[in-house]
Amino acid sequence: xxxxxxxxxxxxxxxxDATSFPQAMYSRPFVAGALxxxxxxxxxxxxxxxAVLEVFSLSVLPFGATGYPEGGTAAxxxxxxxxxxxxxxxxxxxxxxxTLALPVSHVSGYSVRLLRRRNGRAIGHLDGVDALAxxxxxxxxxxxxxxxxxxxxxxxxxxxxLILAVLELALRVGWQLPVAALGxxxxxxxxxxxxxxxVFGTLREQLAPFLLGAGIALVGVWAL
Amino acid sequence: xxxxxxxGKVFLRSFGIQGSWNFETLLGYGFAYALLPALRAxxxxxxxxxxxxxxxxxxxxxxxxxxxxxxxxxVARLEVEGRxxxxxxxxxxxxxxxxxxxxxxxxxxxxRPVCVLSALALFLAGAPWWIAVLLFLxxxxxxxxxxxxxxxxxxxxxxxxxxxxxxAPWIRTLERVLHRVGSLLLGVCIVLAANGPxxxxxxxxxxxxxxxxxxxxxxxVMGARVRRPLEVVLLGLLxxxxxxxxx
Numbered sequence: 001x002x003x004x005x006x007x008x009x010x011x012x013x014x015x016x017d018a019t020s021f022p023q024a025m026y027s028r029p030f031v032a033g034a035l036x037x038x039x040x041x042x043x044x045x046x047x048x049x050x051a052v053l054e055v056f057s058l059s060v061l062p063f064g065a066t067g068y069p070e071g072g073t074a075a076x077x078x079x080x081x082x083x084x085x086x087x088x089x090x091x092x093x094x095x096x097x098x099t100l101a102l103p104v105s106h107v108s109g110y111s112v113r114l115l116r117r118r119n120g121r122a123i124g125h126l127d128g129v130d131a132l133a134x135x136x137x138x139x140x141x142x143x144x145x146x147x148x149x150x151x152x153x154x155x156x157x158x159x160x161x162l163i164l165a166v167l168e169l170a171l172r173v174g175w176q177l178p179v180a181a182l183g184x185x186x187x188x189x190x191x192x193x194x195x196x197x198x199v200f201g202t203l204r205e206q207l208a209p210f211l212l213g214a215g216i217a218l219v220g221v222w223a224l
Numbered sequence: 225x226x227x228x229x230x231x232g233k234v235f236l237r238s239f240g241i242q243g244s245w246n247f248e249t250l251l252g253y254g255f256a257y258a259l260l261p262a263l264r265a266x267x268x269x270x271x272x273x274x275x276x277x278x279x280x281x282x283x284x285x286x287x288x289x290x291x292x293x294x295x296x297x298x299v300a301r302l303e304v305e306g307r308x309x310x311x312x313x314x315x316x317x318x319x320x321x322x323x324x325x326x327x328x329x330x331x332x333x334x335x336r337p338v339c340v341l342s343a344l345a346l347f348l349a350g351a352p353w354w355i356a357v358l359l360f361l362x363x364x365x366x367x368x369x370x371x372x373x374x375x376x377x378x379x380x381x382x383x384x385x386x387x388x389x390x391x392a393p394w395i396r397t398l399e400r401v402l403h404r405v406g407s408l409l410l411g412v413c414i415v416l417a418a419n420g421p422x423x424x425x426x427x428x429x430x431x432x433x434x435x436x437x438x439x440x441x442x443x444x445v446m447g448a449r450v451r452r453p454l455e456v457v458l459l460g461l462l463x464x465x466x467x468x469x470x471x
Contacts (some may be wrong), residue, residue: 194443213411
């Protein structure tokens with residue numbers, strides 16, 4: 001019971017860190033997955049699930065007022081659900097958890113937009129106002145931060161319930177990872193890594209350092 | 225309260241400046257919240273003027289959150305100097321685009337992915353998970369906090385004269401270097417992922433190798449747009465697995 005409480009608190013903290021406070025990036029899926037895994041006693045698998053979700057989040061840039069999927073809370077939910085369902089390392093259940101975390105991250109992103117609309121309504125008293133009491137500003141701002149924490153916690157808990165329900169169904173029907181699925185997931189990760197190059201500039205600008213990095217890694221892998 | 229302590233409070237509050245982010249004033253309300261300790265000192269015995277100043281500062285404002293301390297430091301200084309509200313508003317309107325764009329390019333599209341990719345490369349190469357996670361948090365936040373401190377000091381020291389400092393050539397150079405390093409790390413990570421991440425999974429073999437090369441090519445051309453189709457493929461595979469298991 002205590003571990004679930006800690007997971008939900010972690011979800012709240014992760015949701016809060018992504019935008020509101022303190023943006024120290026423990027909300028990155030890789031970190032959030034590893035931390036959730038640690039709480040559930042499965043840190044390596046948590047880090048693996050988080051790493052895959054991280055690759056899907058690398059090209060998500062929170063520029064301006066754009067909406068974006070939130071990978072951190074999804075990583076907490078996926079890892080906690082996986083750890084609860086899988087008695088031992090299980091590639092099939094890990095695949096299901098990662099795959100379901102992707103739509104969960106979209107729902108989580110949508111909840112951020114809803115919260116921002118709520119914040120807009122909460123400060124509606126600004127219209128045409130030329131004086132604002134300090135106590136009002138402080139309480140409104142702190143309440144918004146508290147709502148964000150609550151949002152992260154609720155989203156993580158809901159994500160766990162959803163993913164866990166599917167995992168239990170999978171265990172009941174004897175869902176087996178199609179032989180190709182792990183290969184497809186690895187190829188998908190490679191495609192997402194390559195798709196992230198656009199974050200750093202145009203293909204023409206960045207192809208040389210990209211190929212240099214691949215070359216260095218190939219030599220390293222071959223040598224070791 | 226001493227001035228240093230008040231400025232320290234403004235700086236600390238800058239970490240939560242996006243707490244009340246909304247589509248009407250963006251992070252304007254958080255800006256007023258963060259600036260409040262400085263405003264309280266400036267308008268110590270003038271509550272009406274304090275409330276008026278807060279209302280002014282709670283209006284539309286935007287910036288990258290890590291660069292917002294530049295504006296907070298500069299505006300705190302302008303308020304302490306007793307500059308007219310119109311001058312301060314003009315200043316805020318003038319810097320918000322620059323602070324947003326610079327932070328987006330340098331942090332969201334530079335420092336952050338470089339740190340994340342370094343941690344992933346370590347993990348994929350077989351380093352223990354906690355070393356990759358701990359190093360990421362330490363290194364990323366060393367840069368994060370250092371940038372905020374530099375930004376706040378710059379704003380406080382230069383006031384309205386921050387434009388020249390923000391156009392310094394070293395900033396453009398740093399951006400370029402971060403982008404190159406990020407691209408290099410992407411190349412490293414792709415090879416490590418194909419080689420079997422951290423010995424937790426098997427390396428790609430046989431027909432999967434040309435498939436991975438093709439995928440990398442498609443990713444390079446399509447950029448971030450590959451995410452949605454990939455999600456659909458993975459969800460389709462998941463559904464197929466259920467149908468396969470129940471028939």
